[in-house]
Amino acid sequence: MNPTFMIAIPLLTAFLLFVLPKRRWLNTLFITLVALFTSVYSIAGLFNIEKSMSFGMGGWPTPFGINLVVDNLSAFFVMVTQLSFLLTIFALFGWYRAERYSGALMMTFLAAVNGMILTGDLFNLFVFMEIASVSLFALLNLRESSGSLKATFNYMVLNALASSVYLIGIALVYRATGTLNMADLSQKWGVISEASATTVFLMLLTPLLLKAEIFPLNLWAPRIYGRSSAGITTLLAGMVAPAGFYAMIRLFSLLSSSGTTQNSLLILAVLTMVIGEVVALTRKSLREMLGFSSVAGMGVLLMAALSNAMEGALFHLFNLALAKVVMFLSVELLTAGGRDDLESLKGTYKRNPAMAFVFASGAFSVAGLPLFAGFRSKLIILSDMMKAEHYIITAVFIFASIVEFFYYTRAVQHIFSSNEEIAGGRQCSHPLSTLVLLAAAIFIIFTGIYPESVMALAEKAQMALTDVGAYVASVLGGM
């Protein structure tokens, strides 16, 4: 699989859409085609990887030029993000009135996120991060609602700050080692002294932590989830957060870090999880609740990754991303963009039973009910964490799971409440959206019962992560 297509084609389409007349059907057609293409390509590519491959860009020899790396790990993440994108596109199909530049913006966003994952160069990562963020800023406000501008503004400022820190970090790295290529850097990392290595490493991690919604850099996130239209926040939860997580764990494996760093990040992860869950419990708006839960979920992933449960974390990432995307989308369609506080949600299953079912399956997957996918991944995380003897953290995780289970069940209870009559009868969504989301929901249940295929992918990805030698060899050793 040639990763350049994953970036070039969306980018090209974006420019194309700028030029062509702004017709809704045109936009939709192009976006859908590209999304389908990238998804199929990524899945096909994923199943065909034997070893990691590096593709240099523009003819520059690595490690001087930029390269894209495809191995099981990056392919796994690319697949996750493509699927999220595809689901979003289909779900919003007849519902989201494409604003003037939404098509183009979505394409640049897709290209950028793919770039974030596939790149092998630190500065390139920065570039793609910025492109993704800027596209997102615009997309978040296409459908302006109360507070979305302010929330985006907060996000913008924090993002800029974090990126600046990152740039300084890059500068320091370049000064010390003379290279910005990740593989090359992993060879030369030892050059940096112990003390500054920690600082530089943390500086590099800062925007990634922000993207991956880890406390205390996630303070912007819940507001965005709560105020912006859920169709776009799915892109945030299902694409940006996993991409940030990918970059984080890639850097972790390539660059050695001290135990203190790992411990502090572990503490941050646990804090993210606990604070996220406890606050989510108190939220009355479903979108905010999902936002906090999403934040907490990222905390769980980081905690698992740092506690020797990487395979489980990757599997869980897949499940979480799928579930979150499905939930945000179904909430959007269920409430038709209107009020989403728990009280007004009562009995909405009558309005749109399919979406209610989809929401329920996503909710139960995250909550970890047996028969749903999230349960299997949680089990693996738990067993690996216990094996590593992290008893107390596991207990905290269990506490967070209890809280999570409770508020998700509460939300589903309200949706399926039969004790209220709601105004208006059935309001079914576009058949294509319903079909796609139902397929996703059924896939969640299917993975809950037969998780073997996804687990195998996660396992291969985890092995690719730890196999630093292969990564480096693919980049530096051959071209």
Place this chain on the structure above:
Amino acid sequence: MCPFGTISSFSFSLLIISPLIYLLARFDRRWASAFLALASGLGLYKLATMYGEWGLPSQSFEIIPNVTISFTNSPIQWYFAFIGLGIMLTIFLFEISWLSKSRTPSAHIFFEAVILASLPGFFMAGDLMTLYIFFELMSWAAFFIVSQASEKSEKAARTFIAMNTTGAMALLYVLFLLYTRFSTLNIEELRTLLPSAGAGFNLIIFALFVFSGLIKAGSFPLHTWLRKTHGNAPDSFSAVLSGYLIKYGSFVVAVTTVIFPSLLLFSNAPHFMGLPLPNYILAVLGGVSIIVGTLMAIKQQDAKMLIAYSSVSHAGYIVMALAMVSSYSVAGGLLHVLVHALAAAGMFLSMAAVKYRTGTTNMSELGGLVDRMPVTFATYLISIISTAGIPPMVGFVSKWLIYQSTITGGFIFLSFAAFFGSIGSFLYVFRPLATVFFGQRPKRLENVREVPFIMQLPMIIISALTVIFGVLPSIALKPIAEAERYYGIKPVSFSFSEIRGALGSWNSVLVFFVFMLGFIMAAVIFYLARKSVRVGLLENYTAGEIPREIINSPELYHYAHNFYRPVERLYEHHPSLEDFYETALGENLKKFGVFLKTLFYNHRLDWYLYVSILTILFLWWLL
């Protein structure tokens, strides 16, 4: 042919076709209920044929390395599963007609199908993971059924799921503790491996299992969810909840005390009166549960909440009996599972029948229904005789066995608690009898009829079984003795009609016979005397006055409200554990969440910076 194919296939096939059952229920709810009744009957039959085939391995599916979903058969598991399927059968028969009054019959049937599927899966589990999975499935299904009854029940269901999930997660945690230590979750293997671990480890395992078991069983101090949940659930489902679902918790306690050899595991722990301290503390908790349940039941104004608290009391009996792990107490505890299943189902079904016809279970609003609903009355009467532990019903047998243990063990507090529960239960079981079935009948209930036959049938079955097992408890004691033998406990000794205990013996058939004899003698004396004149309910001694009001509204002349006020006054100002959990834990957690939100997520940019800096400083200080 592997006999387990049937249990796992029973569970899984029911799970798979449950959506179809939902559709069937939308089409015709009676057929759906009848279908499930048939399924339970089939399950019962299959289970009956498996009696005696203990310990056969079964097909298993692996979930995480070395952990599988597997099923096995042992006497105690067979016993629990058999009673469970029997109770479900009666409930489904009842619901064939009852569902016509339910607001969401199809969803109700759908979730009950899931519960039926979870039943054999849970009890016949060969390893703890299977146990956990079906436990969760059952709780989730029960949550949704309870939510459907009314506005109040939704809140009650949330309390239920919060506490239940806490228990389930504790179970999950201990599961993984065991898995990390022993690399297996198979119950039989763990049974042999556990003695090799240290006492400290075993104590933690014990405590967590007990925590999870007590929450589900509804025993003190984790019983607070029972009242609102059982009280507000759809009526026929209350029978399932109280009759059977809380036995899941008792089963977990049984696993901890009987199957995992707790006496052996704690043989080096300090002992009290011959019982290891962890077991004794558990027994004391059971005893307190008996006392608390009894006192709270006396206070209740609504019949269903009263029966819910009586379930707390009986859960206490079972926990106390199982914790003592002696020949008689285990037999008594296990038999009490049967006793309470029948009695709770009987009481709740009769209350469901009353509500079906009258629309309420508030005892002050009812009265004088004995003439109108005789079968319901008889079921209720037999169930309460059993609950109170009065011969010749089966309730007496289990109490007698439990007394053998508490008395010969010299356990003063436990005996006190057992007596307290028994005598106290006379009080609270009598109240619905007096206020709902006897007394004056309100004018609006004048034309109430008995429930349809298909609803009477399960009630009759339950009453008949209560009497039969009371007269011939040896039928029920056979699998129980088998279970005791299987786990190395001296089995209780009995013959066809005589039960031999440590302190003496008695003959159940003889007692029944003598009672009937006395009854006949009294009847003879009675009928030989002059015939009596039948008068109506309002023809009463009123000291010469005839208040005009009571002719129009007989309910004014009915003593029902605050029936036990003098007793209640004695403990009026007791601290409420329900409130404690709700405020101390629930509300405070929410307040903490709000505090965290205002602290961190208050959307002020500068604040974000402060928080970030503070966090970095905090981490730097910490590490």
Place this chain on the structure above:
Amino acid sequence: MKILESAAVIITGIVFGLFLLGVQRKLVARVQRRYGPPIWQQFIDVAKLFSKSSISHGFVFDMGVMMALGGTIATLLFVPIGKLQVLSMSGDFIVVVYLMAVASLGMAMSAVNSGNPNASIGVMRALTQMFGYELPYLMVMMGMMFAYRTSSILGMAQVQQGGILNWNLFRVPIGAIVVFISMFGISGKKPFDTPIAPAEIASGPMVEYSGKFLGSLTLMHALVIFVDISIFVNVFLGGASNYWFFLLKVLAVFSLMVLISSVIPRFRVEQVVTFSWKWPLFFAVIQSVILVAMGVR
């Protein structure tokens, strides 16, 4: 043989029971400085009651009374009366206590079925009172059963053979006193006659009974007293191998009870419970602790 013995026991119970009730009336009268009715007055009363017609409030009303009388007759057969030990081997103390509960349940059911709230209140008081006095009683018996390793009444009687000082009255004195107090409760004598409370609730459960019903219940009352005191005699006063000795002991205990109750006013209903659970329960527990810790002295 057994049938003859059973008949003998039942007849003894009825006759001696009614005789005791007559003795009660005589003694109370003497205490109150009157002559009182003749000792055989109760027999006349019962005969009169059975000859009169009565009213009934329904099937349960009838059945409950039969259950009450029948249950008590059944209970009687399990108690050893001197040498007459009909079924003492097949039932123990626990069985006896609960069989009596059946009888009370029967009476309670039928009383409440009359529809008269006075009856309901009376039954409520009776149950509350039962809650009160049964606990100390059972606690003492628990200690005794532990110490003697048996719950058979006959067994406990036989252990005490061989001299007056062997009587449990002297070996377990605190327990004997506590059980003695509880017996007031079981028999419904002052200060424990709150359920009947003629002046307050018009005789409570008895309010709607007439004719044969009242007659049956009088018989039941007589039997209950007889059974109750017989248990006490067997457990604490060494039983008796001689039939007449046994009846003598019963008479003695009963007379003592009557004399005490004739000078005491009745409890209020909540006082019943608080009284029973204060000192009697306290001493019962003390007694049990002593018995468990040290066995019988």
